[in-house]
Amino acid sequence: MNLTWTQRRKLTGLLFVTPTVAFVTVFFIIPLIMTIFMSFHDWPLFGERAFTGLENYQELGKDRQYRKSLDFTFRYTALVTPPIFILGFILASLVRHNIRYIGVFRTIFFLPVVIGLGVSSLLWTWMLDDRIGVFNKILLDLNLVPKAQLFLGRPNTAMNVIILSVVWKTVGFTMILLLAGLQAIPDELYESAEVDGAGYFRKLIYITLPLMRRFIALALILSVIGSVLSFDQFYIMTRGGPRNSTISIVFWIFNNSFTYFKMGYGAAMSIVLLGILVALTGLQLYVLREKE
C-alpha cells in the first residue's frame, strides 16, 4: 500500500483512538443503551420480562426510600466534600516544596488511597467496634466517655464516623491533584506579590486559588461524582442501618436490582441518577469555567 503522508497521519490517528473508542463503546455506550432499554421494562433478574413503558419512572415518585436515599446521598456529599478539600489543600501546601525526605510524607498521606475502599471500610469497622475497637479503648482510657460507644449503631454518629473514614481514605488523592496545581504556579508571582507587601491570605486569594481553578475543578468533579456514587462504605460499615438511615442511592439501586430482582426499576433509577450527575457536573464546570 502506498499512502501519502497525510493519509498515513490520518490512519495513525485513527489507530491511536481506536482502543479508547472500542473501550468506551463496549463498557459505556452499549451498557448505557441496554440500561435505557431495560428501564422501560418489568425486567426481573430471572424469568419473563415485559414492556411497561414509563411505569418504572412513575413508580419512583411513590418510593419513600428512593427519596430518602437521594436526600441522604446529597447530604453526605455536601458534608464529605469540604473536609476532603480543606484537608487536601493543607496537605498539598505542606508537601509542596521539594525538600529532603518530602517524598516520605507524600507517600504516607497518599497511602490510604491505594488500598481498596472495601478493605478500608472493614478496617474502620473493626477500629470503631465497641468491644475490640481501638477508638473506644483510647476514649475509655482517657475517661472521655463513660462506656463504649456504638459509633456505627447510632444514626447521629454513623454518618460522622463514615465521613471520617472516607476523608482518611480519599484525601490523599485530592492532595495529589491540588499539589500538581500548586506546583504549576511560578514562584515569580509570589515573589513579586511579596515585594508589593501581600501576606499569606492575599497571595492565597489573588494568586493561588485563581491559578488553580482547573485543578480545583477537576478534583471537585471527581470527588463529587465519587461521593454521589458511593456504595461500598455503607454496604460494609452499616449495611444501610441504623433504621435504614445510611442507604445511599447506589445502595438502593443495588438492592432493587439484585435483592428484590427488579432490574428494570433499578435501571430506571440509574438513568435518573445519571441525569442528576450530568446536570451537577455541568453546573460545576460552569461555575469554575475560565473567564476569558
Place this chain on the structure above:
Amino acid sequence: MNSRKPLLLLFALVLILSSLPLAAQDDQISMTMWVRSIPFQTQALVDEWNANNDSQIELTVIPSAEFVTKMGAAIAAGEPPDIASIDLIYTPAFAAAGQLVDITEYVRELPYADTLTPAHMELGRYEGRNYAVPTGVDGSFIVYNIDLFEQAGLDPDNPPSTWDEMLEAMRAISALGDDIYGYWFSMNCAGCNAFTFLPFIWASGGDVLSDDYSEATITSDPIVRDALAFYNTIWEEGLVPEGASIDNGSNFVSAFTGGNIGMAGMGNFAIPLFTNDHPDLNFDVFHIPGKEGGAASFGGGDVIAIASGSEHVEEAWRFIEWTMSDEAQIEIYAANGQIPVRLELVDNPYFEGDDRQMTAASALAVGFTPYTTVYNDLFNDPNGPWLEMLQVAILDGDIDGALELGQERFTQIMEG
C-alpha cells in the same frame, strides 16, 4: 530413521492408554451444592455421600443474608448449583420464577412422603406441584438459663407462659448483677426477629399479614402494637445488653452461651451446639408464649431442591432421597442432635430421655410459616420494612411511627 517409527508409535500408544483413566474420571458425575450458613448437618451429609458414591458433591456455604442475592445472580448468569438447600420461605419465589426442577413424580414414590414435615412440604409446593423436600427442620422457642433462674428465685420447672411473666423473670435476672441480663435479641438482624419475634404475635392470635397474604395488617391488628410495646419495655428497662441493639445476628446464638443471659429466642439448630460445645451451660427450653398464654413457633429451616438447568437431575435426586433415608436421618441427623425431617423418626434412640429435644421438636406442632413470594423483601432483607419497623418501635420508642411506616412499606411491596 525408519527404525524409530515403531518406537514412536509405542510411545504414542502408551500416552493414549495412560490418559484413559483420566478420561474416565472426567465422566464421573460431579455436582455443586449450595447451603446457607446455618449449622445443619449438611457438611456431614455431603462427606458421607462423597465417601460412599461415585458421584461427588462440592458444597459451598453462602452467608445467610446474601443467599437470595447470590442465588439470583447465579441463576441469571446461567450458573446455578445443581442442588440447593434453601431457606424454606424463599422456595415459593424461586419456584414461581421457574428456577426449580419439578420433582412431583419422585416425591409421589416416597413411602414416607406423608410424614415429612408439613410446613416444609407446603412451602416446597407451587401451584400443586412439588419443587422441594425438607432437609433441615427448625422451629423457634425460648431457651433459658436454669442457673440464673434459680439464683433469681424463679422456678426453673415453671418457666414463664405470658409476656408479663417473662418481663417479671427478666427483671429478677437483670437485678442479679451489672453484667447479667434477663434477655437477648439481635435487633439488627431481620431474619432473627422474624424467627423469634413473629411467634409472640401469632401466639396471641394476631398477625402482620392477612390470612390470604393479600394485605398487611400491621396497623389494623392491635396485637402488633402490643408486641412492639412488650419488646420496647425490655429495651427501655435495660433488660438486654446495649450491644444487642446493633447485633446483626452474629451473636444470635453465642450471646446465650456466655452464661449471663437469662432467656433468648432460639431454634433447634442451636441445641447440639450448646450441648456439645458448652457442656456447662445449664439450659432448658419453653414455647414462645402469647400475651396471655398460648404458644407459637416459626416453622423454619431449609428445603432441598434441584435447580433448573442441572445436567444431573437423576443423580441429584438420588442424593436427596438418601438424605431422607433412615440411615441418614438417624445416624447423621439425630446422632448429631438435629431433628429428623420425618416426624415418625423424632422418637429415636438418640433423643430418648432428652426433654429439651422433645420440647424443641414439639414446637414444630405449633409451627407456622408464612407463604409469600415476597418474603425476603418484607422480612429478611436487612434494609426491609420489618427490621426498620422493629428498630423504630423498640429502640426509638416511636411505636405509632413504626406501625405506619411498616404498613406503608409492606403494602407497597405486596402490591408489587
